[in-house]
Amino acid sequence: MPMKETVGTKGLIYNEDVIFEKSVEGRKAYSLPALDVPEVEVQQLIPEEYIREEVSGFPEVSEVDVIRHFVRLSQWNYAIDVGFYPLGSCTMKYNPKVHEDIARLPGFAQIHPYQPEELTQGAIRLMYELEKYLCEISGMDRVSLQPAAGAHGELTGLMMIRAYLTSQGNPRKKVIIPDSAHGTNPASSTLCRYEVISLKSNDRGCIDPDLLKKVMNEEVAAIMLTNPNTLGLFEENILEIARIVHEKGGLVYGDGANLNALLGIARPGDMGIDVIQFNLHKTFTTPHGGGGPGAGPVGIKSHLIPFMPVPTPERREKTEEEKRKYGSRGVEEYGSGGVGGSETKASSYFYYLDYNRPQSIGKVRAFYGNFGMMVRAYCYIRTMGAEGLKQVSENAVINANYILSQLRDVYHLPYDRYCKHECVFSDKYQLKNDVKTLDIAKRLMDYGFHPPTIYFPLIVHGALMIEPTETESKETLDQFIEAMRAIAKEAEEKPQVVRNAPHLPKVRRLDETTAARKPKLRWKKEV
Numbered sequence: 001m002p003m004k005e006t007v008g009t010k011g012l013i014y015n016e017d018v019i020f021e022k023s024v025e026g027r028k029a030y031s032l033p034a035l036d037v038p039e040v041e042v043q044q045l046i047p048e049e050y051i052r053e054e055v056s057g058f059p060e061v062s063e064v065d066v067i068r069h070f071v072r073l074s075q076w077n078y079a080i081d082v083g084f085y086p087l088g089s090c091t092m093k094y095n096p097k098v099h100e101d102i103a104r105l106p107g108f109a110q111i112h113p114y115q116p117e118e119l120t121q122g123a124i125r126l127m128y129e130l131e132k133y134l135c136e137i138s139g140m141d142r143v144s145l146q147p148a149a150g151a152h153g154e155l156t157g158l159m160m161i162r163a164y165l166t167s168q169g170n171p172r173k174k175v176i177i178p179d180s181a182h183g184t185n186p187a188s189s190t191l192c193r194y195e196v197i198s199l200k201s202n203d204r205g206c207i208d209p210d211l212l213k214k215v216m217n218e219e220v221a222a223i224m225l226t227n228p229n230t231l232g233l234f235e236e237n238i239l240e241i242a243r244i245v246h247e248k249g250g251l252v253y254g255d256g257a258n259l260n261a262l263l264g265i266a267r268p269g270d271m272g273i274d275v276i277q278f279n280l281h282k283t284f285t286t287p288h289g290g291g292g293p294g295a296g297p298v299g300i301k302s303h304l305i306p307f308m309p310v311p312t313p314e315r316r317e318k319t320e321e322e323k324r325k326y327g328s329r330g331v332e333e334y335g336s337g338g339v340g341g342s343e344t345k346a347s348s349y350f351y352y353l354d355y356n357r358p359q360s361i362g363k364v365r366a367f368y369g370n371f372g373m374m375v376r377a378y379c380y381i382r383t384m385g386a387e388g389l390k391q392v393s394e395n396a397v398i399n400a401n402y403i404l405s406q407l408r409d410v411y412h413l414p415y416d417r418y419c420k421h422e423c424v425f426s427d428k429y430q431l432k433n434d435v436k437t438l439d440i441a442k443r444l445m446d447y448g449f450h451p452p453t454i455y456f457p458l459i460v461h462g463a464l465m466i467e468p469t470e471t472e473s474k475e476t477l478d479q480f481i482e483a484m485r486a487i488a489k490e491a492e493e494k495p496q497v498v499r500n501a502p503h504l505p506k507v508r509r510l511d512e513t514t515a516a517r518k519p520k521l522r523w524k525k526e527v
């Protein structure tokens with residue numbers, strides 16, 4: 001009998017079937033001791049309507065089958081803990097493991113959102129202080145920690161803009177968005193019932209103030225811009241842009257997903273930005289893994305404070321009675337959360353959640369947001385400190401410019417400027433040999449690298465958008481550069497090798513259209 005291919009090991013790399021294919025009738029992952037109490041019919045224990053007639057099609061497997069199945073699948077994954085992950089705009093930086101230890105402290109991990117404030121002082125204090133740190137980093141007046149992702153932060157921000165403008169008499173109709181924007185910007189605007197006006201970028205990849213002047217009027221609620229923008233370029237005319245929009249009574253929304261370039265160097269709040277979201281899962285090292293949970297806190301200037309989502313973390317002086325009851329030396333002595341004595345003064349405060357906000361847009365997330373992510377981001381800010389955060393951005397910018405400088409002779413650079421946290425090339429030179437961005441991305445896998453972001457931003461034909469982040473060493477960057485240069489050479493000398501890539505990974509070139517339009521979602525047993 002020939003060996004079954006799926007069981008085979010090639011260099012100890014395993015294939016893995018769907019778990020249903022491993023099913024053997026009657027095989028179990030448990031064994032229970034013999035019953036030593038009287039048997040009771042299940043109907044006596046569970047209401048009739050909840051009992052299934054039969055459980056069919058479930059895999060019947062042993063414990064070791066289950067363990068191996070999921071461990072093998074996990075080994076198919078690529079992750080930041082495995083290698084370099086240069087996805088532009090995604091800021092795939094290393095997530096320090098100490099954050100995981102802190103987030104798993106029982107006071108954080110086992111806290112319940114319905115626990116009374118007296119028992120959750122440490123947790124509320126952490127939210128309170130995280131908000132203050134984000135305010136200081138960004139130059140905003142307040143931050144709501146609730147949104148669960150960058151896009152959710154955008155929506156929350158736009159809802160506050162709508163509420164603010166409504167309170168001024170007119171919510172207005174339109175939002176201006178440059179053509180380099182992330183797709184979530186027009187999506188959030190549309191969800192918030194705004195019509196989107198797309199603004200063409202100029203030949204430096206930025207917003208053209210003269211063009212903006214022409215489209216800005218009293219129908220426009222806001223401009224949504226990203227700075228540095230998705231080309232990795234700083235909006236040079238940001239102050240003038242903000243002035244043009246403010247003069248007509250509009251607001252400036254800053255998409256802060258790319259804050260990794262600005263920490264400790266420039267503050268959106270000083271650039272005339274009224275609302276901005278932060279992606280904790282990008283700049284502040286909380287994991288992206290498995291699609292979440294993310295966190296997209298949204299910062300605002302003072303005129304928008306009345307519209308913030310409820311609740312907001314606040315603090316007040318403890319009353320004399322509270323001091324007697326709970327002590328006045330350190331909230332860390334009492335309740336959950338092990339933040340502990342950063343400033344002795346804090347011990348005389350009582351932390352609480354404020355729901356009394358009559359003009360609030362309401363709640364945007366169950367309870368208070370993804371608290372575990374706040375713990376990790378808080379840890380990151382505290383461990384880095386102000387100087388450390390500045391160094392993060394400096395190194396992120398240097399790393400991106402290093403890649404830019406080492407690849408610019410072999411890949412076309414559509415906007416020839418120093419970049420911030422990421423650089424954008426195109427496939428223009430390779431197209432002569434009929435090698436496209438997709439081929440280059442696939443070929444990178446043969447060299448052991450996760451591909452960068454491709455075909456975004458849309459204004460660059462065949463874009464290759466590379467964001468190295470600050471957590472990569474020069475050696476890693478050099479290996480990546482070497483691979484990219486080797487591919488450029490192959491595109492000249494043996495383009496078919498690049499066109500047919502990847503050759504080495506377990507899964508070769510997929511038909512992506514079919515995979516997206518006709519996904520195989522259901523396993524069906526052949527009989």
Ligand SMILES: *Cc1c(COP(=O)(O)O)cnc(C)c1O
Nearest residue numbers: 089149150151182184255257294
């Ligand atoms: C990642 C990103 C977003 C969306 O953030 P999510 O957390 O994925 O919703 C929005 N804008 C820009 C520029 C981004 O890079």
